[in-house]
Amino acid sequence: MRNLVTGIWQFYVEGFRSMTLGRTLWLIIAIKLFIMFFILRLFFFPNYLNKAAVGSDKEEYVSRELILRAQENGD
Template sequence: MKNALLGVWNFYLDGFRSMTLGRTLWLIILVKLFVMFFILKFFFFPDFLSDHPTDADKADYVGNELIQRALPEKTTDY
């Protein structure tokens, strides 16, 4: 089992060492992941729970939000 895992590891290690175009593509992928998870997070996903200091307050906030979003809005279409 150990020799099989070592063989697989060496196979991939040799493959990554001999890449030329692949390194550039991996760099592009890593830059895109960084932008998606670290940069866009600050602009599109605000931290609503930071306003609530205790875990009980956070639980109440989340519970109320789930209830409010589950209830249909009342419309007055007469």
């Protein structure tokens, strides 16, 4: 089993060493992921739970919001 894992690891290491265009593409992918998950999250997905409830009130806030929204949609 260890031989198989070592062989697979060596296959990928040698493949990445011989890349020229691939390294540039992986760099572009990494930059895009950074932008999507870190920068866009800060501006477009604020953390409402930390603003609305503090400490142990979070559970009550979530349950209250779920009940209120279910009642609004049920009418």
